[in-house]
Amino acid sequence: MGFSIAAIKQIREQHEKHCGTTEQWQFNLHLIDDELTEISVQEKQLADRRAGLTDLKEQLLALLDSASEGGETTI
Numbered sequence: 515m516g517f518s519i520a521a522i523k524q525i526r527e528q529h530e531k532h533c534g535t536t537e538q539w540q541f542n543l544h545l546i547d548d549e550l551t552e553i554s555v556q557e558k559q560l561a562d563r564r565a566g567l568t569d570l571k572e573q574l575l576a577l578l579d580s581a582s583e584g585g586e587t588t589i
Contacts, residue, residue: 521545 517525525542532538 515549517545517549521549 525545528538528541532541
């Protein structure tokens, strides 16, 4: 599921101490919520990065078009 080694260790400890109990299930639920939050943060960062790279690509394509037509090639 992509958990970190530290998270896997925590899951294992909870399993060994509280296997099949509501305490273990609550811990796992909390851990999953934390992971989902982190995924949302990463998705936002990737979306921002994609947007920035897309903008830069469009600028470079415009410069190349301009250069092929004999225009200026500076940013």
